[in-house]
Amino acid sequence: MDDHADQIRKPRADAVRNRERVLEAAKLVFSAGGPEASLEAVAKRAGVGIGTLYRHFPTREDLFEAVYRREVEQLSELAEQLKNAKDPVDALRRWLRSNVEFVATKKGMSAALALTFQSSSELAAFSMDRLTKAIGSLLDRAVAAGEMRGDVSPEDLLRALVGMCYMHDQPGWQSSVLRMLDVFVDGLRVQPAGRSKTRTAKPAKSAAKRKR
Amino acid sequence: MDDHADQIRKPRADAVRNRERVLEAAKLVFSAGGPEASLEAVAKRAGVGIGTLYRHFPTREDLFEAVYRREVEQLSELAEQLKNAKDPVDALRRWLRSNVEFVATKKGMSAALALTFQSSSELAAFSMDRLTKAIGSLLDRAVAAGEMRGDVSPEDLLRALVGMCYMHDQPGWQSSVLRMLDVFVDGLRVQPAGRSKTRTAKPAKSAAKRKR
DNA sequence: TTGTTAAACGGAGGGTGCCTCCGTATCTTC
DNA sequence: GAAGATACGGAGGCACCCTCCGTTTAACAA
Numbered sequence A, B: 001m002d003d004h005a006d007q008i009r010k011p012r013a014d015a016v017r018n019r020e021r022v023l024e025a026a027k028l029v030f031s032a033g034g035p036e037a038s039l040e041a042v043a044k045r046a047g048v049g050i051g052t053l054y055r056h057f058p059t060r061e062d063l064f065e066a067v068y069r070r071e072v073e074q075l076s077e078l079a080e081q082l083k084n085a086k087d088p089v090d091a092l093r094r095w096l097r098s099n100v101e102f103v104a105t106k107k108g109m110s111a112a113l114a115l116t117f118q119s120s121s122e123l124a125a126f127s128m129d130r131l132t133k134a135i136g137s138l139l140d141r142a143v144a145a146g147e148m149r150g151d152v153s154p155e156d157l158l159r160a161l162v163g164m165c166y167m168h169d170q171p172g173w174q175s176s177v178l179r180m181l182d183v184f185v186d187g188l189r190v191q192p193a194g195r196s197k198t199r200t201a202k203p204a205k206s207a208a209k210r211k212r
Numbered sequence C: 001t002t003g004t005t006a007a008a009c010g011g012a013g014g015g016t017g018c019c020t021c022c023g024t025a026t027c028t029t030c
Numbered sequence D: 001g002a003a004g005a006t007a008c009g010g011a012g013g014c015a016c017c018c019t020c021c022g023t024t025t026a027a028c029a030a
Helices: A013-033 A039-046 A050-056 A060-082 A088-104 A107-119 A121-144 A154-166 A173-188 B013-033 B039-046 B050-056 B060-082 B088-104 B107-119 B121-144 B154-166 B173-188
Strands: none
Touching: A013 A039, A013 A050, A013 A060, A039 A050, A039 A060, A060 A088, A060 A121, A088 A121, A088 A173, A121 A154, B013 B039, B013 B050, B013 B060, B039 B050, B039 B060, B060 B088, B060 B121, B088 B121, B088 B173, B121 B154
């Protein structure tokens, strides 16, 4: 065997650029037109040929999945940035709000995702993991700063968030969720002495003991 | 105005028959091929022309909805029949199991329904109402017979059922749900004296007080 | 029965989107 | 700058969508 076997070329610049363009276009087109939107429309909007689109994403699901992964990663990065904010509680609140926005702009995408999640439970695992970590880092910081109670796990919070957004077909759901989120975050704050009336629920694993 | 105004013709027999055929075919085709399955395939399987299909169900969603409504009604009727079974607990158990089967055969349909529910919350309301009543009638009978505890509402039960079926993409979900259902039904039974260790949760509205 | 007529049927056909294939253009490497 | 690898674009064949309308059939009246 020759020794160029593992020699790797740098990926072509135009390929990288086009891939990104298609993802961006897909995000817009699917949000507006739902999961049945035409792939040719996506290609046109991205300013690439239909062949290019298919080379990068052989199936419609591949494209859905890539768009979604990218967004989850962006949310994850947002959490990373918010880590440096001064007020940890506010940081958490902002991240949660971004999530609501995320769901809101996905009108059409949600049905597409239902389809995609079915065929790729790996994707579901990936996003859960990523989001849990994001929320966990923000939560831990707020707890460490003594501003939030430590008996709520990131999974709890994520579940509450997802649950709240789940019924996002009723009219006015978004403002409703935002309101509930505020109430929720307020509830998460460390209670001023004498205001904690209910402490019946048993706490989740404390923040301090969770890994990283 | 002439007096034939409200004179109504009997609906044509072939129309009624064809409508039914299309529904049956759609159920099979969508279950197998998912929500994107070809409507032409449905028409062919039903043995009718494509035009006929479109006359009865102008849009794909109309067809989804009609199929689903029909199934919900069948589950509802099944409950009606089971009312006359000797053993009320067994009757309830059977109905729940039928539900699992219902979900299982709907592989492809579930994504379709996600789409349909978004555009028709009336449909969601209809099915919730119907299923709640079905489960309620079975539950009431078991409670009245003194075989089941009365602190669980039909809504609770339905929610538990739906929740259990929600993750129906994991491998082996079905047997898992069936097992959980059995455990659940056992838990619903009136506990033999001395075996009731936990009674902490506050009861839902008692069965006796619910209407009908 | 037979005639009349409203209602339903079927499928051709124009339009759109899907996806493959391959000649051409462009980038990387030497 | 040349060579070769890689990516590009879009024409084209196919499948499906949905409409439209000439033909068929069932319901009703006589």
